[in-house]
Amino acid sequence: MVNFQRSRSDMVDRYKRGGYIQTKRMEEAVLTVPREEFMDPRFRDHAYIDRPFPIPGDGRQTISAPYMYPVSYEPLGFEPGMKVLEIGAGSGYGAALAKELVGDEGIVVAVEINKETHAFAKRNLKRAGYDVTLILGDGSMGYPKLAPYDVVSVTASTPDIPPPLLDQLKMGGRLIAPVGGRSLEGQDLLLIHKTEEGLTRRSLMKVVYVPLLGKYGFPE
Ligand code: SAH
Secondary structure (H helix, E strand, C coil), X not given: CCCHHHHHHHHHXXXXXXXXXXXXXXXXXXXXXXXXXXXXXXXXXXXXXXXXXXXXXXXXXXXXXXXXXXXXXXXHCCCXXXXXXXXXXXXXXXXXXXXXXXXXXXEEEEEEXXXXXXXXXXXXXXXXXXXXXXXXXXXXXXXXXXXXXXEEEECCEECCCCHHHHHCEEEEEEEEEEEECCHHHCEEEEEEEEECCEXXXXXXXXXXXXXXXXXXXXXX
């Protein structure tokens, strides 16, 4: 039997040493979210291993490697009370972590395009007790109903940043997305800051994410 709590705190120590976790708020959030509740039951024991694992869907979905969350969330500057949009809910883990970071006054909206994956995320978030607005639909269109957002996090690779996501980002807001070629060709993890002077973009690292589908994603 794996001691999940122990594995989780070992992972947090590892990520602090590796520089992935930089703030106390992130440390506490990662220590709080039970990642095992977001794994496919077949891989539950591997919840704290540093790699992605398959989750229910059409064979293309994974729960991202756990370090990808602090890596992409630290530069987004989450604060309590913020409104966050996640595209590609997958397991629901990223949405749960975002909810920890924005707290009770914050709002997290997560969009998932695959029906089976959406149902999986819904079950996981409910079981783990996270109040997240989970939408079944094409997240490349964003979710205009609750816009604008302080933070947008895209967890599927896209040929370019979908324009609706930039429109739905608040002035001063930040967006992160893996931008580049399809799947194994790899992408640049781009951090976008929306300012009065325009958009600034910074490439944080090379990554490999599963493709974004839908209107502004890759053709099926
Ligand atoms: N953050 C997730 C990662 C999931 S992988 C996790 O760690 O669990 C990327 C997810 O994006 C997949 O579940 C895939 O079905 C979904 N996806 C792909 N294109 C999408 C789109 N246009 N809108 C919403 N979700 C999409």
